[in-house]
Amino acid sequence: MPIPLHDLHLYWTGDYLAANALIGLNLVGALFLGMLVGYERSFQGRAAGMRTYGLVCMASTALTVVVGFAPLWYGGSATGMQVDPTRVVQGVVTGIGFLCAGVILKDGLSIRGLTSAASIWAVSAVGVLLGAGFYAAALLLALLCALSMSILQRLELRLPGRATLDIALTFRPGFRPNLEEVAAVARARGYQVHRDTLTIQFADCQPVWRFAAIAVDRSRATSPALLAEELADFDGLARFNITPVRN
Numbered sequence: 001m002p003i004p005l006h007d008l009h010l011y012w013t014g015d016y017l018a019a020n021a022l023i024g025l026n027l028v029g030a031l032f033l034g035m036l037v038g039y040e041r042s043f044q045g046r047a048a049g050m051r052t053y054g055l056v057c058m059a060s061t062a063l064t065v066v067v068g069f070a071p072l073w074y075g076g077s078a079t080g081m082q083v084d085p086t087r088v089v090q091g092v093v094t095g096i097g098f099l100c101a102g103v104i105l106k107d108g109l110s111i112r113g114l115t116s117a118a119s120i121w122a123v124s125a126v127g128v129l130l131g132a133g134f135y136a137a138a139l140l141l142a143l144l145c146a147l148s149m150s151i152l153q154r155l156e157l158r159l160p161g162r163a164t165l166d167i168a169l170t171f172r173p174g175f176r177p178n179l180e181e182v183a184a185v186a187r188a189r190g191y192q193v194h195r196d197t198l199t200i201q202f203a204d205c206q207p208v209w210r211f212a213a214i215a216v217d218r219s220r221a222t223s224p225a226l227l228a229e230e231l232a233d234f235d236g237l238a239r240f241n242i243t244p245v246r247n
Helices: 005-012 014-043 050-076 085-102 114-131 135-158 179-188 224-232
Strands: 105-107 110-112 163-171 191-203 206-215 237-244
Touching: 014 050, 014 114, 014 135, 050 085, 050 114, 085 114, 114 135, 163 224, 179 191, 224 237
Parallel strands: none
Antiparallel strands: 105 110, 163 206, 163 237, 191 206
16 A cells, blocks of 8 residues: 655654664674674685675665564554564575575585585574574674684694595506506505595596595695695606595
8 A cells, every 4th residue: 555645754753763773773783793704704715705794694684673663664554464574584594595505616526615605594694683683692693603614614624534635537548547556556645545436437548537535544644745746757647636625
């Protein structure tokens, strides 16, 4: 139902000004918290940075906080409108899911962008909490997101673990590679060939093997740089590619 022109002054009365001021403060806070999380991503050189995270957090906050002012919608003519906040939150999460899918890239065995996607999804939750009025919880979640992406990464590298390499070997024409010999060479350098990942191609009379090699102990395994030096001296190889798998 259209609002009469003589009722437009209602939008500048005390209730509406107070509502706009509160929504504005929420948006400013959402921008700050989103930029806080996004700075860690931009510092790490990721594509999604402070602007992306700030916009996501602000949009989530705006869509959530406006539900609380439903009686003021359309000049107060929507007083009897029934608004379900959970449906709004569901729509926010669904929409952010499409954005998160856009930052995930798969290259061979490596899947990049998972951390950025998860943090974008988390920062949308920060916006929802902020829009719902849980300011302390929103601040805490933003801080935990930033800390988990910075400090936990360093802690993860210090803890015992395994590293995976995506290796592609292009052998010279006429050379017949042997899987057991390749596995033995890898084992002597601290790696275990993941046989289930082996793919074999034949192009330009050259066999091409691609497989994953898992370091049993990444602190003792030969580094990719040293592996490259050894592979460069191998007579049977025409080309090779070593890519650390990142998830």
